[in-house]
Amino acid sequence: MSVINTEIKPFRATAYQNGEFIEVTDADLKGKWSVVVFYPADFTFVCPTELEDLALNQEEFDKLGVQVFSVSTDTHFSHKAWHDTSDAIGKIKYAMIGDPTGTITNNFEVMRPGVGLADRGTFIIDPQGVIQAVEITAEGIGRDALELLRKVKAAQYVAAHPGEVCPAKWKEGEKTLKPSLDLVGKI
Template sequence: MSMINTEVSDFSVQAYVDDTFKEITKAQLLGKWNVFFFYPADFTFVCPTELEDLQDHYEQLKEIGCEIYAISCDTEYVHKAWHDHSEAIAKVTYPMIGDPTHQLARAFQVLIEADGVAERGTFIIDPDGKIVSYEVSSGSVGRNAEELLRKVEACQFVRKHGSEVCPANWKPGSKTLRPGIDLVGKL
């Protein structure tokens, strides 16, 4: 079953951010764009490359009004330990949510029950708290933050200009399509 347009359920979790622990709730998502970036586990191999790549694009995402939340089934304390011991993760300034009870991983249908870890799931959440785009990847394949930025920009464009859609490889300023209008005479 698709999760598109599914409203995020209420939640309250702990995150490590800015050298402190902070509560994150659904209410904090509302009114802005958000990305939930699930990854399998701290102290692993592919995960730090993804989180570092995401950090490299974090300022651009914030500039377009989007907050990032990295999420694994580790605790917020393990996130801090990883942050303190990894050169790549030490760069991370966005919130790292701990999900040791698997509340979010289950709600977003990315929990690998047998292993107690999350799949690589990326969820773009609109200002109303609804999932407007998501992708789940194999644990052995890292994601691309530049493409994520492009997708967030496309979702924002479509929300603002509901009668237009973004074709493949669309970037801000590129030509869009208008269903029913751009196809007239091409059938």
Template structure:
């Protein structure tokens, strides 16, 4: 069964955010849009490029009323150490959630359960609506980095269809572009 439209299950975790350790739960994903970005591990190679890309676009996410959360199976202590030693990660202003007990990686179905990377998370990106329901999912091999501008596009599309029931966003839709209103009149005309 897909996670699309599923409400985030209850959880308790700790994040490193703005120089402090802060509690995080499913309640943080309610009342505003959220973007949850899983990555394999701190102190690695592709991960800082992705988190840095998100940091460079963080103001755009905030303008859209969305909070970004980075999540790995490391501890919040490891997140702090990485933040304190990496120039790229020092730019990160969004919460970095520690998931050493794998509760989030398991719920979001990104936990690697066998092989050399057992216990790490796949690269997974989830857009969550203000009711705490998952609206978009992107999961892929850990050797492939993501693009924050594509995540922004998907967030905008999810926000658009939430605000405009009955409309849908076609392929390559971008903010301001035409949408579609599914109807009998459109069948066979696209």
């Protein structure tokens, strides 16, 4: 079953952010655009490259009014230790949510059965808490923050312009489409 166009489910968890442990709930993902990035585990190989890429593009997400959250089934203590010992992870300013119970990972349907680790999943969530985009990749395939930014801009554009859609490879400022009977068979 797809989670697209479904509201995020309730959760409460502890995260590490900016030298502190903080509580994060589903309510924190509402009221503005959010990106939630699940990854398999701390102290691994592809994960730090992805999380660093997000950190290096944090300013662009901030300009779009998008809050970023990373989630793994590690604890918030592990996130702090990783943040304190890795140059790549030390650049992160967004909340790193610990999900040792797997509640959030299961809510977003990215838990690997029998393994206890999250798949590499990315979710774009609108201000109403509704999931607008999902990307799930295999263990060895890293994600790209710039492509994620493009998708966020497309989601925000479509939300702000009812009746318009963004075609493949759409970039901010480019032409969109207005689906209608007149377009059928002409694209």
